[in-house]
Amino acid sequence: MCSCMKHDLESPVKTDLSFWTLVDDVMHITLQKSDKGHTWSSPILGQGRLDPYTSDLEQKRLMLQRFQEAAQFNGTCPDPRTFLGGIYTD
Template structure:
């Protein structure tokens, strides 16, 4: 069941025909996948600074940053982290408000279209119902109309 409620695919943000990052989310976290630039930069020089409402990704000793943006919502910095693997920086951002649906990781950048945002919210709501009611199968559940905000529906969760 959990596999069916996991993100089906990553959302991509493109700029000038190049992939800047991909992302997905669960009830508790937002995952960023940032392709590292090609070249001879040792991986130990890359850095990521995660603040409660801002993120910076760049190369140490250089004025070159790849991302320097406010986040769409607040994160828990003590539970957020980043790793490098196979030419990609994976940043796990722990949501401050569990269950909140993000339309994009960054404020004003790469927003999902309304249809995709609604699908994402419905998927997270199903994930929440499954988490709160283990043993019940919600895989065939469907929402009609707009999906309630999981933070306020039935008292919200944190």
Template sequence: MAEKLASEKRHSFVNGGQKVFEWDQTLEEVDMYIDLPPKVPKKLFYCKIQSEHLEVGIKGNPSYLNYDLACPVKADSSFWTLEDEVMHITLQKRDKGNTWSSPVLGQGLLDSYAADLEQKRLMLQRFQEENLGFEFSQAQFSGTCPDPRTFMVGIS
């Protein structure tokens, strides 16, 4: 079911007309995707994930990304891999259900419409997790969407 509620497309952070990275999120994770430059040995790439900071680059060069994260993460549960010329970074959200408007602080923020859609999608994902056996993929919200972190708290 989570696949049905996954973002239909990745969000892109573009700077100066060039794609810096793409990203998407679930209730628990934010995934970033960075296209790697060709002909650079994979062993030269690095990624340093801290609870509130991310640094990515090629050893011996200035960092490609060096930003504070938009929200704190569980650094010891976060990781990165290199797959088919793409660096895939998985950031484990410290606060499950928190809707991020960007992975990095102040850069590539979603516009208000996209942020609202993202919050609604995560709310549907939360409904599905907490109500196994029910189908929510076609559900729609009218009005303001509740915060996915706190909506079901205290309901039994």
């Protein structure tokens, strides 16, 4: 539970990398997800949800981001057939 809001979060966060700022009387909260590859449908449990199309786009963006990070880390491109569970075709 996030004590500043008194609401349950959708998923666990890294508290040491999460923070808030106050700008012009507006609080901005930045939460670092514990699981980088997981798409949150909403940061706060039960509050507003991403529509399925936007959720799918976000999941693809996250996968591309992780693919790029893996390629930069070791200098080679990961095999898309096996990276993050691979690509499934029917």
